[in-house]
Amino acid sequence: MPQLNSGGGDELGANDELIRFKDEGEQEDKSPGEGSAEGDLADVKSSLVNESENLSSDSDSEVERRPPPRESFEKHRDYLSEAFRRQHQDAAFFKSPPYAGYPFLMIPDLGGHYLPNGALSPSARAYLQMKWPLLDAPSTAGLKDARSPSPAHLSNKVPVVQHPHHMHPLTPLITYSNDHFTPGTPPGHLSPEIDPKTGIPRPPHPSELSPYYPLSPGAMGQIHHPLGWLMPQQGQPMYSIPPGGFRHPYPALAMNASMSSLVSSRFSPHMVPPPPHGLHTSGIPHPAIVSPVVKQEPSSGNLSPNLNQKSNVVIKKEEEKKPHIKKPLNAFMLYMKEMRAKVVAECTLKESAAINQILGRRWHSLSREEQAKYYELARKERQLHSQLYPTWSARDNYGKRKKRKREKQIQEGDHASKHKKLCVQHLPADKSCDSPASSHGSMLDSPATPSAALASPAAPAATHSEQAQPLSLTTKPESRSHISLSHSAAFLASKSPPSTLSGPMSTSVGSPLISRPIPLTSSMLSPGIYPSALQALPLLQAQPLSLVTKSSD
DNA sequence: TAGCCTTTGAAGAGT
DNA sequence: ACTCTTCAAAGGCTA
Numbered sequence: 300m301p302q303l304n305s306g307g308g309d310e311l312g313a314n315d316e317l318i319r320f321k322d323e324g325e326q327e328d329k330s331p332g333e334g335s336a337e338g339d340l341a342d343v344k345s346s347l348v349n350e351s352e353n354l355s356s357d358s359d360s361e362v363e364r365r366p367p368p369r370e371s372f373e374k375h376r377d378y379l380s381e382a383f384r385r386q387h388q389d390a391a392f393f394k395s396p397p398y399a400g401y402p403f404l405m406i407p408d409l410g411g412h413y414l415p416n417g418a419l420s421p422s423a424r425a426y427l428q429m430k431w432p433l434l435d436a437p438s439t440a441g442l443k444d445a446r447s448p449s450p451a452h453l454s455n456k457v458p459v460v461q462h463p464h465h466m467h468p469l470t471p472l473i474t475y476s477n478d479h480f481t482p483g484t485p486p487g488h489l490s491p492e493i494d495p496k497t498g499i500p501r502p503p504h505p506s507e508l509s510p511y512y513p514l515s516p517g518a519m520g521q522i523h524h525p526l527g528w529l530m531p532q533q534g535q536p537m538y539s540i541p542p543g544g545f546r547h548p549y550p551a552l553a554m555n556a557s558m559s560s561l562v563s564s565r566f567s568p569h570m571v572p573p574p575p576h577g578l579h580t581s582g583i584p585h586p587a588i589v590s591p592v593v594k595q596e597p598s599s600g601n602l603s604p605n606l607n608q609k610s611n612v613v614i615k616k617e618e619e620k621k622p623h624i625k626k627p628l629n630a631f632m633l634y635m636k637e638m639r640a641k642v643v644a645e646c647t648l649k650e651s652a653a654i655n656q657i658l659g660r661r662w663h664s665l666s667r668e669e670q671a672k673y674y675e676l677a678r679k680e681r682q683l684h685s686q687l688y689p690t691w692s693a694r695d696n697y698g699k700r701k702k703r704k705r706e707k708q709i710q711e712g713d714h715a716s717k718h719k720k721l722c723v724q725h726l727p728a729d730k731s732c733d734s735p736a737s738s739h740g741s742m743l744d745s746p747a748t749p750s751a752a753l754a755s756p757a758a759p760a761a762t763h764s765e766q767a768q769p770l771s772l773t774t775k776p777e778s779r780s781h782i783s784l785s786h787s788a789a790f791l792a793s794k795s796p797p798s799t800l801s802g803p804m805s806t807s808v809g810s811p812l813i814s815r816p817i818p819l820t821s822s823m824l825s826p827g828i829y830p831s832a833l834q835a836l837p838l839l840q841a842q843p844l845s846l847v848t849k850s851s852d
Numbered sequence: 853t854a855g856c857c858t859t860t861g862a863a864g865a866g867t
Numbered sequence: 868a869c870t871c872t873t874c875a876a877a878g879g880c881t882a
Binding site: 626627629631635649653693694696697 | 875877
């Protein structure tokens, strides 16, 4: 990930992270994506948890009042530089940052640990190995503290470096399983230990492993890491393996070090496919693969008993051959994964639905650059995924889930949908609604690329349409609805994920996103909050608006 | 206990 | 080309 790492600490990620830190202490000027947690969460709590469906926007007044997230990047860059410099001196280098940073921001410093010949310093390697057990990190030399290879000990002064939850820098990339972590878990338990035999920092105890190596107690496996350097302590299973053992699902995939690290690091005990053939060099399956055993979808539930029995067997066999491969996570999902714990920690909310709403708002509060990181990460995810599963199609997962309520409703008839539209029609245009996901500075007014964001003349042009937020007139019982803004290509173009840096994505960001249906959020309908959104409002109103209202309606 | 809820984004199917 | 639908994560809640 040269884009993310290169340049050391003062890369994008670092900057953003710094931004967040810098703003942390500021009440009013909190970084939208981060700092406003208190008020934001409180607001959301009251507004969401109560499910009052009172779409009034007062709950977000704070957000509205919040100054644009736009910060002086110069300032932060300086700050970053300073911090980055210090990171190499400060003994506190190995400390867990208080923030859930961007996972991909964690490694830049490793660059400094590469030997002249390009080999990774031993300590750096140890770190990588720790977090990326299967990483093909070239060898040797020394991080500050060989005893502290764990990222958990990385500087907290350099937000760039580490994720508070000791997630892999590419955590999102390695999380194809239930990998949520416990926010409250103190980093202390991750104190590094050196394997007396190898001298290499011992791999964390399963319980210490990143949450992205979820080891369910029952499934605590008996995986012996194929790589010597990551040998678990005796009798200490690192991963669970299904009876079948491992199989590497991606045969002829040529991967570079980073790629392989991504791949291997995503392995999860929950996704161990049957072993039709040999193992991956790592011997660990991709986490995106969900073993049928682990995740069985009653796909044949509709069949008659007779047919069911037969087809069941067939299906099972087929599924064994073709384990469930999860979709690659998109940018927001990656963001969610990372931030969820933080949000949960900051509030008492437990319901994912409410938390997700908060996250959604925060997502929009993120600066373009911040979002760009996630988009880039997601892009890599997809890239990797496509390489790993060349034949996989999103369609493969269709029907894997249970029939959704929406679908049921459709089956029941158009009654519900008609009702929805009816409701929409009666929706006052100026209806006071929920707070905006964000009012300023989100990616919405950013150019296609982070770099462009800073210098592109095109950026201003985009500003207009970019204000268009995904809107969703919050609905209660009904599933979400979308507003189709087919004619708002430019409008949506801005919504295009920043095709950061380089890569295949850069060429393919546009159209699919443009055509994406926009969920209409009530926030968008709030005058004064989204000036640009309001401009778009007529557009929205001109569209067949499908608003789902509370069942009480 | 399966499914809902809730979010955004990506992909595929359908028109 | 555009619209619509599904799924990805997550965990409390509900029927």
